[in-house]
Amino acid sequence: DTEVTQTPKHLVMGMTNKKSLKCEQHMGHRAMYWYKQKAKKPPELMFVYSYEKLSINESVPSRFSPECPNSSLLNLHLHALQPEDSALYLCASSQDTGTGENTQYFGPGTRLTVL
């Protein structure tokens, strides 16, 4: 099973709202990722968690706050977003960030619209 699940599939929020995106995997992977993808652009790495610890933050604004409650779950808390934050948010997981074939498996994404 190479499934990564994400909820919700679609989210519309105002600039003053607080919302959370959720991601789950049961492949025993120890690395989990958040990506942001705009139309016709490649996925841009936002955060990496390795063994439940934040290992990479790609200078993401603080209005995005990641959380890894356990090895299977990854959340992205959203607060005071801007319209330009509207995008497809992808979660991915992989075996381990520190070893060879680090194939990432992606969830279906959350399509976020900020009004």
Add this chain to the structure above:
Amino acid sequence: GQNIDQPTEMTATEGAIVQINCTYQTSGFNGLFWYQQHAGEAPTFLSYNVLDGLEEKGRFSSFLSRSKGYSYLLLKELQMKDSASYLCASASGGSYIPTFGRGTSLIVHP
């Protein structure tokens, strides 16, 4: 950055063969990935190469030349459903986390 370069767009005919090229930074190379992404969907893993040579998986094959910093994805017997973006991603610079190229939009027409 990872200096990944791939063509923006390609077109091909159903039933034909198409080759999508990718060049990447060779320093600290740890592997080259290809993903397929249909519009509005998540990327799906196609192949991984870390050693020189050709890896074949059904209609799709991927080639790597480490010395040249070059890879290609070969799609045979093209089908309409192969119309998608093909993302080349390289783990380089000593990292095992791949960085994605801009993607090649492949349009397959009848």
